[in-house]
Amino acid sequence: MGQTTVVLVLAAVAAQSVGAVTFAVPGKVGTGSYSFAPLDPAPLGVSLEFFTFPSYITNVTATSQCLENWRALTGVWPPIRIGGTTQDRAQYDASTSAYVVYSVAKAADAPMTLTFGPKFMTLAGTYAGSVVLGLNRAKNNIQNTIAAAKVAVAEIKNLLAIELGNEPEYWVKDKQPIASGTWNSATDRASQNDWNIRVGSAIEKTNIIQAGNWNDSPPNWGAAGLIATENATVSQYVRHYAHHNYPGGSIQKLMTHSTTAQNIRAFNADVAAAKAVGKQYVLGETNSVSGGGAAGVSPTFGCALWTMDYTLRATSSNISRIYFHQGTVGNCQYCFWGRYSMGSPYYGAYAAVALMAGAKHIAALDTGTTNYAAYAAFDSSGAPVRVLLYNSDYYAGSGTRSSQSFTLTGLTSASVRAKRLTASSALSRVDQGGDLSFGGQYFNNVTCTVGGTEDIETTVVSGGQATFSLKATEALLVYLQ
Incomplete structure (x- = not known):
């Protein structure tokens, strides 16, 4: 016990001694x-x-308010994507009056087969923000998919794009009909090109397909390879390219800033390939750990900080949108909210949105090689409006909590205000009574409304610079104007 204590103290002193x-x-x-x-x-x-x-929209009270909280910051409803593994288990049934029809042995299970009807599309059409809809390609029933796509176009006025298949690299393992013969990245690219043309022409829409949607790492399964096979006929139907990503790992590894930066760099070539043909690149489905999350990782404050840092590293790397996956209601460790409890990651998402809200550009001010991050957001005139600072040194709740000083130069005001994203440790969890807060405030369980009294910190600027202290496992949003 004594030896462990000495090691912790020495580690803390070393961390505190960094200038x-x-x-x-x-x-x-x-x-x-x-x-x-x-x-x-x-x-x-x-x-x-x-x-x-349908359950998230009609049976989970927090959904509308959690999305509204972001809209209140940005003035724009956040984008949603409807899809995932069960999109390729779903067949369209024009005759059903239900949103979805399926049966499961336990409420926490995902169905192996299901059908959905026109009412599903009508419900999606009630959302005020943009919608990406995932439809089935794996069953190889293109006429059924086209029938569903036609209803989607008619009912979802804010339809941004249609996905044709989810994570096709796993279809051999899943014994999906389209992958019954030779199936690899090359045959998938040919299949995507064919379906993009046939579906796009059937619904008489160009610029309508979200292409890609793999989870396996580039370049074998990636946008650059797909783009290289596309001619002008295919390209006209593609709106943007998407990839899925679940970094995984321990809390400490996940929330470490240099690890996050390295993870995002894996997409640089695909982002560049999309940009070269005038298309956006998005993370169409992503979260901390695949399969609904890991109980000891995904619901923690450390994961909230990862959510924040990951979002900002992605957007500053020209990834246009990030869609964080929300899985089975009641069986989802990484979810931002549920029926009864808020999820810790929502706090990190909210802080990221608060930095970017209304801004036109973002820049990472750090190299992505240390534990310390800084991001700046800029308004329509090109002036900096906010900076977010992040200390990803790991603190699990025992021993001395180190701190790190961050100095910003080039400031023009006499003082700046700030909001702190903090908790008692990386292991803090909302669903276990953890003390997470952003600017002294929290999000109420069930409703997702804001509670608590706002705490604004003020720091004097001297000679164009200001210094801030961040504890290990903490972030600070600095308002420059």
């Missing part, structure tokens, strides 16, 4: 050595597992 990390805030977009990425009006959204979509 202030300094970041120069660019006075305008395009200045300095930073890379500036344009921001979508609502870069952070949610992906709702196909069969659970």
